[in-house]
Amino acid sequence: MLARIYQPAKTAMSSGTANSQHWVLxxxxxxxxxxxxxxxxxxxxxxxxxxxxxFDTRAAAIEYARRHGIPHQVMEPKPRKPNVRNRGYGDNFAHDRRGAWTH
Structure with a gap:
């Protein structure tokens, strides 16, 4: 009975990373x-x-698996490239917008 320990990716329906900071066994x-x-x-x-x-941390998940004798495999998360806008999302609706509106 092998267990995977990983950090879940963000959901496809959201742009935030709120529920992807924990680790899952x-x-x-x-x-x-x-x-x-x-x-x-x-x-x-x-x-x-x-x-x-x-689990809150990777170490806590590994320690739990070792303490209970569960064979485990740790999957390292892939880093995300940050998507930073100059003025943020509100710039799409700014009254002083300089560029052409694109959809």
Missing amino acids: QFEAAEAKRIDPLMGWQGSGDTTGQVHLR
Whole structure:
């Protein structure tokens, strides 16, 4: 039962990074999902796939895995290139805008 320790990326629906500062310990699936013949839903007998533990730091997540004897793999986050505008988002609607409006 291998666990992944990673820092989640920001969601595609937001431009901020509010919920991407923590670290997550997530277990790998021990068995494949199967389709229920009656309802057509996907399911599995493996309940560890539902466990997502959140930690404030990478070291706390690694220490938890070591203390409980959980084999783990640490995934390093990819750094984001900052998107900094000169005057910020409000510049799109400024009355003294110098450039042409583009969509």
